[in-house]
Amino acid sequence: MRNKLKIFVPALVGAFMSIGPALAGPNGEVRSAPWQMWLQEPGSPTADRIVAFNAQLMVIETLIVIFVLGLMAYIAVRFNAKRNPVPSKTTHNTLLEVVWTIVPILILVGIAIPSLKHLYFADRTQEADMTLKITGNQWYWNYAYPDHGDFTFDSIIVADGDLKPGQPRLLTVDNKVVLPVETNIRLLMTSNDVIHNWALPSLSVKLDTVPGRINETWTRIHEKYVGKTIYGMCSELCGVNHGFMPIAIEAVSKEDFEKWVKEAQAKYASDEIKTDDKVRLAAAGATR
Amino acid sequence: MANAADAHHDDHAHDDHYPSFFSRWFCSTNHKDIGTVYLYLSMFAAIVGGGMSWYIRLELMEPGIQYIEDFQFYNVLLTAHGFLMVFFVVMPAMIGGFGNWFVPLMIGAPDMAFPRMNNISLWLTFAGLGMLLISAFVGAGVGTGWTVYPPLASSIYHPSAAVDFGILSLHLAGAASILGAINFIVTIFNMRAPGMTMHKMPLFVWSILVTAFLLLLALPVLAGALTMLLTDRNFGTHFFDPAGGGDPILWQHLFWFFGHPEVYIIILPGFGIISQIVSTFSKKPVFGYLGMAYAMAAIGVVGFVVWAHHMYAVGLDVDTRAYFTAATMVIAVPTGVKIFSWLATMWGGSIDFKTPMLYAFGFIFLFVVGGVTGVTLANSSADLVFHDTYFVVAHFHYVMAIAAIFAMFGAWYYWIGKMSGKQYSEAWGKVQFWLFFVGVNLLFFPQHFAGLAGMPRRIPDYPDAYAGWNYISSVGALITALGTVMFFVILFRTYASGAKAEQNPWGEGATTLEWHVPSPAPFHTFEDQPDMSGKAPAE
Numbered sequence: 001m002r003n004k005l006k007i008f009v010p011a012l013v014g015a016f017m018s019i020g021p022a023l024a025g026p027n028g029e030v031r032s033a034p035w036q037m038w039l040q041e042p043g044s045p046t047a048d049r050i051v052a053f054n055a056q057l058m059v060i061e062t063l064i065v066i067f068v069l070g071l072m073a074y075i076a077v078r079f080n081a082k083r084n085p086v087p088s089k090t091t092h093n094t095l096l097e098v099v100w101t102i103v104p105i106l107i108l109v110g111i112a113i114p115s116l117k118h119l120y121f122a123d124r125t126q127e128a129d130m131t132l133k134i135t136g137n138q139w140y141w142n143y144a145y146p147d148h149g150d151f152t153f154d155s156i157i158v159a160d161g162d163l164k165p166g167q168p169r170l171l172t173v174d175n176k177v178v179l180p181v182e183t184n185i186r187l188l189m190t191s192n193d194v195i196h197n198w199a200l201p202s203l204s205v206k207l208d209t210v211p212g213r214i215n216e217t218w219t220r221i222h223e224k225y226v227g228k229t230i231y232g233m234c235s236e237l238c239g240v241n242h243g244f245m246p247i248a249i250e251a252v253s254k255e256d257f258e259k260w261v262k263e264a265q266a267k268y269a270s271d272e273i274k275t276d277d278k279v280r281l282a283a284a285g286a287t288r
Numbered sequence: 289m290a291n292a293a294d295a296h297h298d299d300h301a302h303d304d305h306y307p308s309f310f311s312r313w314f315c316s317t318n319h320k321d322i323g324t325v326y327l328y329l330s331m332f333a334a335i336v337g338g339g340m341s342w343y344i345r346l347e348l349m350e351p352g353i354q355y356i357e358d359f360q361f362y363n364v365l366l367t368a369h370g371f372l373m374v375f376f377v378v379m380p381a382m383i384g385g386f387g388n389w390f391v392p393l394m395i396g397a398p399d400m401a402f403p404r405m406n407n408i409s410l411w412l413t414f415a416g417l418g419m420l421l422i423s424a425f426v427g428a429g430v431g432t433g434w435t436v437y438p439p440l441a442s443s444i445y446h447p448s449a450a451v452d453f454g455i456l457s458l459h460l461a462g463a464a465s466i467l468g469a470i471n472f473i474v475t476i477f478n479m480r481a482p483g484m485t486m487h488k489m490p491l492f493v494w495s496i497l498v499t500a501f502l503l504l505l506a507l508p509v510l511a512g513a514l515t516m517l518l519t520d521r522n523f524g525t526h527f528f529d530p531a532g533g534g535d536p537i538l539w540q541h542l543f544w545f546f547g548h549p550e551v552y553i554i555i556l557p558g559f560g561i562i563s564q565i566v567s568t569f570s571k572k573p574v575f576g577y578l579g580m581a582y583a584m585a586a587i588g589v590v591g592f593v594v595w596a597h598h599m600y601a602v603g604l605d606v607d608t609r610a611y612f613t614a615a616t617m618v619i620a621v622p623t624g625v626k627i628f629s630w631l632a633t634m635w636g637g638s639i640d641f642k643t644p645m646l647y648a649f650g651f652i653f654l655f656v657v658g659g660v661t662g663v664t665l666a667n668s669s670a671d672l673v674f675h676d677t678y679f680v681v682a683h684f685h686y687v688m689a690i691a692a693i694f695a696m697f698g699a700w701y702y703w704i705g706k707m708s709g710k711q712y713s714e715a716w717g718k719v720q721f722w723l724f725f726v727g728v729n730l731l732f733f734p735q736h737f738a739g740l741a742g743m744p745r746r747i748p749d750y751p752d753a754y755a756g757w758n759y760i761s762s763v764g765a766l767i768t769a770l771g772t773v774m775f776f777v778i779l780f781r782t783y784a785s786g787a788k789a790e791q792n793p794w795g796e797g798a799t800t801l802e803w804h805v806p807s808p809a810p811f812h813t814f815e816d817q818p819d820m821s822g823k824a825p826a827e
Contacts, residue, residue, distance in 0.1 A: 031742075031751065031753065032741040032742050032743070032751065032753040032754065033741075033753055034752070034753050034755065034756055035737075035756045035757070036737070036740070036741035036753065037737040037740060037741070038737075038740050038741070039673055039740055039741075039742075040741065040742055046672070047673075049669075050669060050670060050672055050673055051673075053667075053669065053670060054664065054670055054673070057663065057664050057667070057670065058664070060660075060663075061660035061661065061663060061664065064656070064660050065656055065657055065660055068627065068631070068652075068653075068656045069653070069656075071631050072631070072649065072652065072653065075631065075634045075635060075637075075639070076639070076641075076649070079570070079634060079635065079636060079637050079638065079639050080638075080639050080640075080641065081638045081639060081640045084636070084637070084638050084639075085638055086638060087570060087571040087572045087636060087637045087638040087797075088572065088635075088636030088637070089572070089573075090572075090575070090635075090636055091572070091573050091574070091575050091576070091577065092575070092576065093575075093632070096632065097576055097579055097625070097629075100624060100625060100628040101621060101624075101625060104620055104621050104624040105621055108617045108618075108620055108621070108663070111617065111663065111667070112613065112614055112617055115613060115667040115668075115669050115670070116610050116613065116614075116669075118667075118669035119606060119609060119610060119613065119667075119668050119669040120606060120610070122669055122672060123606040124606075138445075168751060168752070169351070169751060169752055170749060170750065170751045171751055189603075193439065193445070194437075194439045194440040194445055195437060195439070195440070195536060195602075197601055197675075197676060199675075199676070199744070201673055201741075201742035204672040204673055205672065206601050206671070206672050206673065206675050206676075207601055207603060208601050208602045208603055210536060210537065210602060210603060211439060211530050211536065212530020212531075212535065212536070213530070213537070213603060215602075215603035216603075231751075232742075233742075233744050233747070233751075234744070235601070235675060235676040235677070235744045235745075236437075236601070236676060237363070237432070237433045237437070237440065237745075237746045238440060239360075239363075239431070239440055239445060240359045240360045240363070240431070241359060242359075242363075242746060242747060243359070243744075243746075243747030243748055243749055243750070244749075
């Protein structure tokens with residue numbers, strides 16, 4: 001029995017794990033695939049942990065559901081009125097009641113310990129190599145690079161009619177956020193109007209942009225995503241065009257990132273209001 | 289107890305002179321008539337709110353925009369669907385409907401403690417429903433989601449009076465529920481038949497008692513928050529506006545301090561109903577009666593200290609999120625006790641799979657599936673990928689929404705003979721169950737996959753990758769709609785041509801007091817209270 005479990009549980013984990021990577025990444029892009037049943041392929045140290053943790057949770061939960069369904073099926077077959085015309089009168093079994101209280105507690109403690117470790121790991125980075133500032137607006141994102149001359153630009157959805165062949169509908173933006181791989185990136189977020197949420201499933205980043213507050217988290221994109229685009233969508237209801245403010249990150253090597261920074265500084269230099277000012281104004285509520 | 293109770297209602301016939309139509313249905317102080325009107329209110333709201341969700345699923349059946357070109361209208365639909373289902377379908381049916389009908393009957397009381405207040409509750413609920421329906425036609429409607437988060441709900445982003453109508457609607461429904469809660473608490477504490485101690489009350493009465501306390505403690509907080517939002521919108525205060533030193537996150541704390549107990553308010557009466565049904569059709573008393581009663585009380589207490597698990601993404605301090613992760617997981621323990629106690633009640637039973645029992649079985653299945661995904665969502669770390677995705681939508685529809693609907697359907701089939709004096713058609717009831725069961729699972733199970741793949745909630749159009757699961761989900765919605773229509777056909781057939789219901793159609797398993805009065809229950813019951821002393825717990 002124990003041997004069987006030893007084989008069965010890892011096999012189940014493997015089955016869950018294999019669904020994701022096998023299906024993710026159409027056209028070399030990091031986004032959902034048709035009929036995908038699992039999380040997107042992890043692209044950061046946090047996501048590695050969360051995807052593995054979720055697989056463990058799903059195994060435990062699937063086993064619980066199978067266990068209860070099995071009991072229900074047995075009850076339906078064994079204790080229906082035809083098969084068992086005389087009901088028993090048992091209404092108490094102290095040992096049983098203690099067991100079904102204690103065992104769930106043990107399972108939950110077993111879940112909570114790794115869960116909290118992942119939570120603290122995902123929260124923020126102590127040593128940031130660079131910072132990206134993200135400002136939510138109805139209905140587009142504004143990005144700023146304070147460590148690289150503080151240039152700033154807006155990132156707006158490309159309408160269905162303007163898409164080039166191969167560009168995904170509802171996910172393509174005019175200006176992608178370009179970020180280097182294998183770099184600890186501090187993410188600072190706020191909003192100019194209502195609450196939005198900057199979410200990237202494959203990086204396990206999901207944080208509200210709240211007017212009057214600056215929220216912080218971090219990410220570090222894996223090397224393997226060089227040259228790929230990572231997609232996400234706004235994840236907090238923010239009004240009429242909530243479904244139409246996607247997030248697109250282009251992951252590049254550190255060298256390419258330095259080159260891009262030079263081009264971007266020139267390209268976006270003409271923007272009149274710096275995001276820094278926007279953030280300050282938003283905090284003061286004056287942008288309205 | 290049979291003798292004690294049966295002895296009384298032979299002389300009830302002379303009490304059954306019903307008032308005129310207007311007095312009886314509009315000015316009613318009779319707990320049974322008020323319960324009936326609540327059930328009709330709930331059915332009406334279910335048709336409207338269910339129709340909205342069906343229209344949403346029609347739009348989401350394929351990627352691209354098919355029917356709803358105005359995205360604000362889409363947001364209004366999903367908002368109104370949430371409000372209607374929570375405040376005007378489940379709560380009126382569970383608490384106002386079945387609670388009013390069967391709490392006095394089960395404890396052997398002649399009526400509720402405050403019959404006139406009962407009438408006020410009923411009509412305030414109607415007024416609230418009216419306000420909510422009006423709000424959809426004022427300006428651009430309420431497109432904020434049922435959580436009404438400012439600043440989106442503030443006068444800058446929702447300038448018309450629609451949100452104000454929505455706020456007033458919740459105020460009225462909230463006031464109705466607070467009055468109702470006081471009524472139930474007083475009734476249950478003071479009007480039990482002699483000898484029916486707290487530890488002998490049927491579990492449905494326990495569930496309504498716990499629910500009433502949750503209502504009494506949670507709704508005033510909502511009322512305060514709503515009033516603050518109302519003054520923010522109309523009188524220049526800045527409770528939730530950072531420009532004036534306020535904080536939009538304050539609203540979320542206040543809202544979810546109400547909102548999380550609210551989801552237990554929705555499901556707890558369902559627990560009570562399922563306990564009655566499982567015990568009746570297994571022909572066994574409930575296993576671990578005290579554990580069941582105190583599990584509900586524990587869920588109620590712990591339910592008040594887990595609210596911020598709805599807010600993991602707002603930027604709470606990491607220690608705060610760690611606390612709420614741990615606290616939320618605690619909920620799984622008493623809910624596990626309930627599941628296992630239901631299974632143990634059935635174990636060794638002689639189970640008759642009539643329609644209500646099928647619904648109880650279905651309820652347990654839905655609740656377990658939705659419960660385990662709740663364990664995933666309790667983790668603030670896992671929430672980094674699940675927050676605001678369809679995984680959450682699938683979770684709460686399984687564990688709370690559809691489970692509550694199953695409890696309501698089960699309760700209707702279980703008690704319709706007692707309420708109307710007519711019995712439903714068993715064969716059609718079973719067909720309706722299977723149609724509905726297949727429909728809701730096809731509707732909500734694929735949404736787990738869409739959510740895992742990353743599909744956000746509350747969007748009128750989605751990237752093409754999510755088309756497959758959404759198509760299946762919409763087909764499920766169609767089947768669910770057929771099951772719902774079939775329920776109404778069964779309802780009309782029962783009233784029109786149902787067989788006469790016996791006093792106790794379920795046999796030896798049905799031991800609670802409502803089965804000791806005739807079917808339909810007379811206009812006045814238990815004018816002399818039955819003596820319950822020395823009797824076993826009424827399971």
